Amino acid sequence: MLAVGKELLIGRTLNTNAHWMGKRLARMGTMLKQVTTVDDDLGEIASAFRGIARRSPDFLVVVGxxxxxxxxxxxxxxxxxxxxxxxxxxxxLRLMREHYAMRGMGKVELTPARLKMARLPAGAEPLLNETGSAPGVRLATGGTTVYCLPGVPAEMKGIFRRAVEPEIRARVGKLNRRYVTMKLEGALESDLAPLIAAELRRHPGAYVKSHPKGTREGVSRIELDVAVVGDRKEWADRECRAIVAEMKEGVVGLGGTVRAVRGAGG
Amino acid sequence: MLAVGKELLIGRTLNTNAHWMGKRLARMGTMLKQVTTVDDDLGEIASAFRGIARRSPDFLVVVGxxxxxxxxxxxxxxxxxxxxxxxxxxxxLRLMREHYAMRGMGKVELTPARLKMARLPAGAEPLLNETGSAPGVRLATGGTTVYCLPGVPAEMKGIFRRAVEPEIRARVGKLNRRYVTMKLEGALESDLAPLIAAELRRHPGAYVKSHPKGTREGVSRIELDVAVVGDRKEWADRECRAIVAEMKEGVVGLGGTVRAVRGAGG
Structure with a gap:
């Protein structure tokens, strides 16, 4: 994702768009590989765009x-x-006219500011925006499909769901993801490290990551994420359950406790 | 900023660190220029680091x-x-030993997992982490000062405040920033566009940006940010007040209203 907007860089707006899109892609069994956020600056946008396109990702979503x-x-x-x-x-231009007409603003004059929204890079096609006036944009360069979506979350989500997600889903295929979070107490992250390393060796491709959440009354608290992605649901379930059980045993062996296990496939 | 962590890419964790640091830098009159978020992957981190260092920013903060x-x-x-x-x-190594000793864990064994946190890039110096076990890191490359800070927000903030901010402040100098948000109703963003363009011509270097916030009962709502940075406080105040007054007149001329003006210098 290439996110454009000074508001994201001056602490005005949290990049909830990246969070939302990352979660949706992860649930599909694929992943947002990188997010770059730049200022409203022509040179910055062009340079960041070129840098990303050079690495030929399957998809690049430009937001804002x-x-x-x-x-x-x-x-x-x-x-x-x-x-x-x-x-x-x-x-x-037609999509924009229809947008204004549907809102009882059929007589809105197409000023230069409005016409700007209908000026697309050569070779691009517009994408219907059901919520706002600026259409989305789709184009292809090298092996990369590029989408440009508005930064207003409702508009971004609407176009992403309707026009972007089906295309990504078709490329990714049907994958099953099991994702579990274990809440641990009383174990140090540095003591969990060799256990996690062992799990990653035992279950190649699995994802096991600890998130330290500070201490309460001197007791260390950690959230441990376990994720498995596979084309067979039963296999993903089994792998995830095995990792959770093995980590639980390890945590208890360290004198810690597992307070909760949450998520699908646990 | 180079943010490292899969949790930021799969929608588990919002990048509040970038938000916090962006706000702090903006208040100092400078700006976070770019944020790149990558996965926990050696090649991705190294490649993103090189890409950023090549552009020789004054400072690069790597987080997580x-x-x-x-x-x-x-x-x-x-x-x-x-x-x-x-x-x-x-x-x-000494900082880590002291960290454990201060928490009554003086006998904690320096396992390979713990020793890893004391292995720094050649030429780097450690930065005291008052909250967690992993020290921060400071190093210089080309004209860039690089800081590596932990991703846990309390640890990141502590080291940033104590070790990073004073150095940035010394480079930036004393700047005054006035930042105001106007809440507008009943004007279309596309009708504000030429007014904003006129303000930017009239007040070079000022920042005037509209954030559409949807419609309520068919009435368009927009938040308009105005920011001015300068070394003279009175000048920044005056510029900011002038832009707010001029935009107010413009909005009323469009049949809209200014519901509120919030912030410093308005």
Whole structure:
């Protein structure tokens, strides 16, 4: 994901879009590989876009900066990154007209600020935005499918669900993910480390990670995540259960306790 | 900032560290320029580190992955990115011993997992972590000062406040920032766009950005941020007040209303 917006860099807005999209992709059994957040700056957007595209990810989702104001310069930045120009797109223009008409604003004048939202990088296609005025954008470069989505969460989510997710799902295939969080007390993370290393050797491809949550009354508290992804549901269930049982035994062996096990497949 | 941690990419953990640090830097009159988030993966960390270092920022803060577990590989990734090796650091070792001793765990064995936290990239110096066991790290490369801080927010904040902020503040100098948010109703963002463009022409260097907040009972709601940074407090105050007054006039001219003006310098 390439997230564009000064508000994300000055502590005005938490990047909940990355959080939401990361969770959705993880549930599908795939993963958001990298998130880069840049300022509303043409050079920054173009340079970050080129840097990411060079690594040829399957998908790149650019979020934010599609609106009508001067700081909304994502499409120009992406076009610069691609070395193409912006062109008025008639389908995008029609989508915008329909957006205003449906809101009883059929007579809204298509000012330069509004027309800007219908100027897409050459070769791109617009994506219907059911909630806001700026259409999303889809284009292909090298082996990468690029989506540009608005930063307003409701608009981003609507277009992602309808236009992005089905395409990613088709590429990923059907995967089953089991994800469990164990709440541990009384064990030090540094003592868990060799147990985790052993689990990772015993169950290649599994994910076992500890998150220290400080101490309460001198007792160390840790959340331990276990995740397994596989095409066979029964296998993923079995692997996840085995890791949880083995870690539980290890934690008790260290003099700690497992306070809770939460999640699917535990 | 280079944030390291799968939990940030799978929607487990919101990147509140970037939010907190961004806000603190903005208040100082400077800015977090870019945030890149990568997985707990040696190659990803090293490659992202090199990509950022190549652009020679004044400061690079790497957050997360300093702990004792197998997925904590930030220092190795940074060392790989720098093309240096990890070396046991005696000061780091002493800081760790003191950490355990102060918690009545003076007899804690320095296992390989714990010793790992005292292995720093060659040329680096450790930074006292008053809250957790893993020391922070400071090193220099090219014109860039690099800090590696733990991902646990309390530990990150403690080291940032004590060891990072004074150095950034010394470089930035004393700047005054005025930052105001205006809550607007009844104006379309696309109609505000030319007003904002005019303000940015009239007040070069100022920051004026609209954040659409949807509609309530068919009435469009927008938050408009105005920020001015300067070395003279009176000038920053005056500029900020002027922009707010001019935007207010513009919004009323569009048939909208200003519901509230919040922040310092308004």
């Amino acid at each position: 900066g599609l609106g009508p104001t001067p700081d909304d310069m994502t499409l120009k930045g992406v076009a610069d990154g691609l070395g193409v120009s912006l062109r008025r797109n008639d389908v995008a | 992955g300093l702990g004792p577990t197998p997925d904590d590989m930030t220092l190795k990734g940074v060392a790989d990115g720098l093309g240096v090796s990890l070396r046991r650091n005696d000061v780091a």
